[in-house]
Amino acid sequence: MTRLPFTTIIGLEVHVQLKTATKLFCGCSTQFGSPPNTQVCPVCLGLPGALPVMNQNAIDLAVRAGLALNSEIPPLTKWDRKQYFYPDLPKGYQISQFDLPICDGGYVEIDDPANPGSVRRIQLTRAHLEEDAGKSMHDEAAGRSDSRIDLNRCGTPLLEIVSEPDMRSAEEALAYLTKLKELMIHLGVSDCEMQEGSLRVDVNINLHIDKAGEKIATRIVEVKNMNSFRSVAGAIAYEIERQYDEWEQTGQTFKDGKRTFGWDDNKEITYAQREKEESADYRYFPDPDLLPVRIPRERVEEIRASLGETPDEARTRLVSQYGIKQYDSDVIVSQGAAMIVFFETVAGASDARRASAWIQQDVMRESKERQLSIDAFPVSAEKLGELLGKVVAGELTNDRARDVFKHLMDHDESVTQAIKSLGIESVDGSELETLVQELLDANPKIVADVQGGNNKAVGALIGQARKKNPNASPQQVSEIALKLING
């Protein structure tokens, strides 16, 4: 049966973990991956008598994010308690923000996937701060039904960014998420490491079906807690089909209430969670343990002044200033502001295309493998610049430079020291000339080809030259050969 035309209505709630050293209301570390329950104290465990104290750094980061999202930062914000029982929520309530969020409104602009070259503006409702809960681990081993709780994550600061239902397709949702993620990384607000759960997405979705000019809205479903873009796209695609079918079969519309679903990554389906959770009454009220937070206008302006250029501005600038390709610029900018600085430093000491290629291949691969941020990367931008400068000057081959780079990853040495440690010697020009002349003498065909206009023919000499002297750079060999032949 053919379907009636419909519009997909999508709104996203994105939880971004703020990049603070300590938790939202205590001094415990937010480090990921420590043994269970080792980063806890009476406050984040919710022990009787313990009291929360706000982390000012989280407020500053939230303001930073809000300004970049074009939100209003109200002068007064406050903390509220959201009450529900769950084993990984030790206090029986989550400290969050209800009616006075730290960021009000705002928008994100995306390239319209359906209409390349034009821009779509996704409006934001708000962004508020809240503490994260712990993690339940269910042991399904045979004969046991143990549940264990790791509270390390309890009290980690989250910024929940809530969009209006402004997106119309999975592509738009992904474009929005990509933009948001890039912005948060760029600003240093969050790492957005999705596999570590520092960016999590809830999708609100329903369909507006056009039935003979009448708009029928299907039941809204909230698909909770996804931590990959693939899941988000999958859940949207699945829900579009499911909701249409459900409406055909049951006739239910949005008036029948909103539902909460989960996403099964293996089966690639959404599934209904317990019905009881839908009508939850969180009994929000102002947390009496925490005073309302005044955010001085001067502080907001200070933070605004520190924002610097946006990723979009950086992308355009790198292309025009350094002449690199749009794609390369996108990759560098997507790694955050520190990577842009890294690139510019390397490019300044060598050349931009080489810098871009090395960063995308060698630096990003190593930093991913070793789980290092660019700030903690062992080969500084200055060193890499110096190294690539030598390649540009023809003092080193690309391959030899790669050996030096690998050596520098594990040794705290200067570029010169590293070259020495690896026994790489720069080749004396006259020595090389003698060598090349010998080879030319032995290969008259090559000389003839070059004289016939085929300069590429000298390429055949490179391998032979390097066999005799491994330090000879290909560039030097071809340059000398051409000079000797053409006089």
Next chain:
Amino acid sequence: MLHSAQQLLRLQADGEITAVEIAERAIAAIEASQPTHNSFTHVAAESALQAAAAVDARRAAGETLGPLAGVPVAVKDVLCATGMPATCSSNMLRNFVPPYDATVVEKLRAADAVIVGKTNMDEFAMGASTETSFFGVTRNPWDTQRTPGGSSGGAAAAVAAGTVPLSLGTDTGGSIRQPASFCGITGMKPTYGRVSRYGLIAFASSLDQVGPMAWSAADCALLMQTIAGFEPRDSTSLDRPVPDYMQALDSTDLSGVRIGVLRDALDVDGLDPEVRQVVLDSIDVFVGLGATIVDVELPHKEYGVPTYYVIAPSEASSNLSRFDGAHYGHRADPVKVDPELGPLVSMYCQSRSQGFGAEVKRRIMIGTYALSEGYADEYYNKALKVRRLIKGDYDNAFAQADLLLGPVAPTPAFELGDKIDDPVQMYLCDLFTVGANLAGIPAISLPGGFNAGGLPIGIQLQAPVLDEARLLSAAHAFQTVTDFHTKRPAS
């Protein structure tokens, strides 16, 4: 014991008694009184003797000692102290030993006080008679058929019986002042934020405050000096310097001090005529000390109790959600799984049903209702508005008077069992005390006289925010010309 804290400090300094001897006597007195009074939920004999021995050794070595060196102090069982259970007199927490000290306990230890144990209370500080304790009622040392008041009933009875000179109570709606009145001792609720709440197991966070209980205002000043002050771990703590409360006791001349009398409070229904008379008599004493009397009004005072009984249970319903059997607190074992609820929710329900007593459950239900969607505006949010009006009343009154004088409780100590089945009657015990908690101001209860039956009757002074020094000074002045605070129950 039969000595004040200041006498004990003097006797030790003079070498007439050691800290260990004091601690031994306190522990013996507590153990002797326990079968009748049941003031304590835990006696920390061993750690008290160790702390006392350390004080003696340091004194012998010529070291400088803290301001409460060797003085036994009892701590209400709602405060956390390492090595001792913190039960809140609840089945829910009967086995809970906190891994940390409350700030006030840290400060007591730093002052070289000897913590002798934890005192009985109404469960989670909810009650006005110490009858809701899981560990049984505390009896009033003046008449063991009567309540010592609540919720700091154990703390008050321990001081009244002379087992300890000092105790720490907490006051959410009158829980220090009313038992002080019933037991014939002096007790002060400080300004909200003056004393850290860190390590105080919360009942109603925006109202709770730790305060001193002792025979006299002078001893309250000594204890207050130790516990007051800014605390970065409590966001509601006030970052203001602590005045010298002991120095405030130097002047007993109240010339120029305007004392506001709440005349219409003296005409309310249910105010015992003997209590009324004690307040009227105390006016004369203050006039004799040089004070000027002015009449003041608190127009919204009749809304105090209803406002309090919306706000306090609302906060309590939230504060007590952490006691779910999952992390700590009593866990139902075995859990009868209700198929409707599933294993987890069944566990929560049964743990909480078994862990909490009737009054706590009642307040959780009231609070849950008052905060629930569709009712929050009618109850909780409206109560917050009335609370602001009540604060405004106090601001106006303090424009005319430096201190306010009135009753503490409508009656002297009532008989055990008298009100326990009538929550509304019990709540009315807080009629004169809740205002100070709603407004966040300091207030003190001090012995003002006795009824014909020989039961003590307290009077209450209230002061503007952070004016504890004036409260202590006026109470001390009163105690220099009266001897009600020196009377002790026949043991």
